[in-house]
Amino acid sequence: MIETLRFWAAVALLGLGVFFTFVSTVGILRLPDIYSRAHTASQTDTLGAGFALAGVAVAFGWRNVTVYTVLLLFFVFVTNPTAAHAIARSAAETGVEPLLADEGDETDAETVADGGEKR
Amino acid sequence: MAANRVLVPLSDTVTVRQTVDYAVRSGLEDADELECHLVVALPYDEEMPEGRTQAEEAEELLSRARNWAEEDAGDAEVRIETAALGTDEYLFGPRDYAEIFASYAREREIDRIVLDPEYQPGVTARILQPLERELDRRGVSYDEAPVDRPARHGRLVTGGQRFDQLFATFWISFGFYLVLGDPFYWFDIVTGVAVGGIVSTTLAQVTFSFPLDRVRSPIRVGRFILYIPYLLWEIVRANIAVSAVILRPSMPIEPTLARVNARVRSGLPLTALANSITLTPGTLTVRADDQRLLVHTLIPSAREDLFDGGLEKAIRFVFYGREAAGAIASPRERDDADVVGGDEL
Amino acid sequence: MIPEAFALEEAFLVAAGLFVVLAIAMFYRAVVGPTTQDRLLAVNVLGTNTVVILALLAVALDQPWFLDVALIYALLNFLMSVAISKFTVERGGVL
Numbered sequence: 001m002i003e004t005l006r007f008w009a010a011v012a013l014l015g016l017g018v019f020f021t022f023v024s025t026v027g028i029l030r031l032p033d034i035y036s037r038a039h040t041a042s043q044t045d046t047l048g049a050g051f052a053l054a055g056v057a058v059a060f061g062w063r064n065v066t067v068y069t070v071l072l073l074f075f076v077f078v079t080n081p082t083a084a085h086a087i088a089r090s091a092a093e094t095g096v097e098p099l100l101a102d103e104g105d106e107t108d109a110e111t112v113a114d115g116g117e118k119r
Numbered sequence: 120m121a122a123n124r125v126l127v128p129l130s131d132t133v134t135v136r137q138t139v140d141y142a143v144r145s146g147l148e149d150a151d152e153l154e155c156h157l158v159v160a161l162p163y164d165e166e167m168p169e170g171r172t173q174a175e176e177a178e179e180l181l182s183r184a185r186n187w188a189e190e191d192a193g194d195a196e197v198r199i200e201t202a203a204l205g206t207d208e209y210l211f212g213p214r215d216y217a218e219i220f221a222s223y224a225r226e227r228e229i230d231r232i233v234l235d236p237e238y239q240p241g242v243t244a245r246i247l248q249p250l251e252r253e254l255d256r257r258g259v260s261y262d263e264a265p266v267d268r269p270a271r272h273g274r275l276v277t278g279g280q281r282f283d284q285l286f287a288t289f290w291i292s293f294g295f296y297l298v299l300g301d302p303f304y305w306f307d308i309v310t311g312v313a314v315g316g317i318v319s320t321t322l323a324q325v326t327f328s329f330p331l332d333r334v335r336s337p338i339r340v341g342r343f344i345l346y347i348p349y350l351l352w353e354i355v356r357a358n359i360a361v362s363a364v365i366l367r368p369s370m371p372i373e374p375t376l377a378r379v380n381a382r383v384r385s386g387l388p389l390t391a392l393a394n395s396i397t398l399t400p401g402t403l404t405v406r407a408d409d410q411r412l413l414v415h416t417l418i419p420s421a422r423e424d425l426f427d428g429g430l431e432k433a434i435r436f437v438f439y440g441r442e443a444a445g446a447i448a449s450p451r452e453r454d455d456a457d458v459v460g461g462d463e464l
Numbered sequence: 465m466i467p468e469a470f471a472l473e474e475a476f477l478v479a480a481g482l483f484v485v486l487a488i489a490m491f492y493r494a495v496v497g498p499t500t501q502d503r504l505l506a507v508n509v510l511g512t513n514t515v516v517i518l519a520l521l522a523v524a525l526d527q528p529w530f531l532d533v534a535l536i537y538a539l540l541n542f543l544m545s546v547a548i549s550k551f552t553v554e555r556g557g558v559l
Contacts, residue, residue, distance in 0.1 A: 014479040025486045027365040035415045059523045068531040079542035081397035091501040
């Protein structure tokens with residue numbers, strides 16, 4: 001019984017992890033500029049990695065190594081926003097212009113249409 | 120003959136006395152008049168607790184330095200000006216220091232900066248070489264004072280503070296070591312103590328560049344643990360909102376840049392806030408100058424959440440307690456949040 | 465109920481495979497760019513993916529020490545991103 005529960009819990013967590021990483025990958029390929037891609041990159045780092053590592057923790061059960069998954073998640077949570085910020089800031093300083101929607105007029109549709117992914 | 124003007128950045132080192140002496144003597148060599156600007160650059164702004172004590176220390180150092188300079192000047196015609204710089208902003212790296220010195224020098228037509236070889240403003244590391252490089256880039260001429268004792272001397276940290284830093288660093292590194300190893304195996308415990316000892320003696324001052332508080336620091340750690348579930352909840356909500364937008368074929372994104380003036384202290388609280396904002400999908404901190412955060416937002420709902428200031432409240436709760444969190448209005452209400460154009464980058 | 469011939473290990477193996485596929489898709493951004501920061505971001509996400517894949521393989525192959533590797537990899541990944549983005553800013557150039 002417990003084994004069954006654990007199995008399905010692990011599978012569900014893995015499924016969610018894969019789903020959010022999938023969304024993040026789609027976002028990184030679809031979104032028009034570096035700044036918006038950085039948003040979706042943090043999805044992999046938070047829920048994608050979070051759910052997958054939770055699945056790993058469930059699979060290992062109460063063992064010594066389970067602490068590792070918590071540590072891993074902690075590192076990912078502490079370091080990745082810092083890295084994302086460093087990347088965004090370096091983009092800003094090297095003069096990469098963000099694509100902005102001008103107060104909700106039609107430019108955002110246009111922005112998406114001629115986005116950078118079709119190069 | 121026009122007066123020589125010289126700028127001397129001061130910090131509390133063993134060679135600061137000789138630096139002032141050199142600045143005055145060398146300044147008088149080829150001119151009969153000297154205008155000597157003694158300045159202290161404060162890394163934190165005055166609104167913070169550390170900032171105030173630093174401002175007091177700076178005042179004291181400036182008055183001492185003024186006396187030295189008067190002594191060295193003797194009968195010569197020397198005008199001494201003192202100033203504390205950077206009281207209204209947060210100085211981060213050599214670049215900020217160089218910028219503030221250069222602009223001070225420009226305003227007062229100062230043609231030479233005399234640097235203390237041990238120059239060490241504020242915290243942790245000495246920044247002389249990067250500072251010199253930055254000054255070079257700005258085309259400011261500088262001069263390193265020749266001093267007798269270029270030996271390395273740490274900043275004066277009181278015994279209690281030093282002990283707290285060692286203590287905290289030791290237990291953090293030892294605990295981490297045991298988590299990776301086996302906490303019940305004697306070999307791991309012995310090597311863990313050795314490693315913790317080495318790490319804490321070498322890196323304690325780097326790890327904690329701020330003074331620890333024996334009561335409040337553990338409380339903050341406890342409150343931070345309470346903060347984690349809230350952050351996770353925010354992350355889940357934002358993830359779902361962003362996923363919905365990305366997966367829709369029309370992808371109705373509305374990227375904007377927003378400026379938010381955060382009411383948290385620079386340093387660790389600001390880092391925690393900026394990182395939390397970045398960690399939440401839909402908002403990304405592009406810049407954090409002083410307390411002004413430049414945030415790129417992807418969708419309107421994320422921007423609304425940012426302007427409602429939930430995370431800011433939570434961070435204030437972590438670092439300052441419940442009252443401070445409850446007392447603050449949202450950034451929108453206090454007029455600290457607005458959408459800006461791309462040229463603000 | 466656990467389906468027969470489909471043990472926990474295999475579920476993790478499948479998940480790891482899916483993550484690899486997503487990582488390969490991410491390569492597109494790493495190759496195409498267009499800016500250095502785009503590539504850097506893609507490589508950073510790839511690094512996170514690698515960490516997750518390592519953790520999943522630790523279960524799938526029952527090798528708990530893979531998690532040690534993952535831990536080190538996470539730290540190195542962070543250092544790399546910060547170092548490279550600092551490099552692009554300070555030197556003002558593109559790699």
